Amino acid sequence: MTQPLLILYSHGRTPPLHPPPDLKYDLRDVSSPPKALRDASDGRSKRLREHLLSDEKFMQKLGEVERNILDDMERKIKDWDADKDAQGGEEEEEHAGTTRETRRKVGLEDGDKDERDLHGADDEGEVDDEDEEPPQYETHEQPPKPTLRVGCFCALGHHRSVAFVEELARRKWPKEWGVEVVHRDLERRKGGGKREGQRRNWRGRDRGGVLCEDEDG
16 A cells, blocks of 8 residues: 655755755745744744634635645555556566566577487587576665655744644545654754754644654754
8 A cells, every 4th residue: 555755844944945845835924923922932832833823824824735736646646556566567477578588598498408318418428518607687665655845934943833734734534644744944043053853753644642852953
């Protein structure tokens, strides 16, 4: 069964994500939360997210992006399956050709052996019967899983984009999907300090299950 991977990025306006994401969304048209909320927490805060969830424009964009992700991932899965089937057909054709060639060689060797049996052994009284190495079949690595990268950005990548990605990750995606969250600029200081991205893997269909966190330097 195909197991797609959805990667959701939050980040500031600059620099842009590299490589570019498959889908990109600007959250700067959503009203910024009150300064007191912004100063007290970032977009992972439940209070800040609840404030943004009361914003009609935020909710509209959330629904729009969810639909876009479902449509784009469906196309990616179809393309990936088609490529996989095409590769499998090439491998079968190559294997069949190699098998036919092997059989042809074996037939020739059997004919040579019959001829030697008719005329007896060679001059030294021994029949040359060297073993040949078995044919080597080329192997192909399994292609990577279908992956959709979605970038969401605001001014600094601390509040609106982070909250948006957190809410996206909590949507009820198909249970066979893997979902990763990456907050690229969450620890970046306003004055331009070291950026320490944060990556998380979501488990569980309702995205409310176990959460694994890794630090990206």
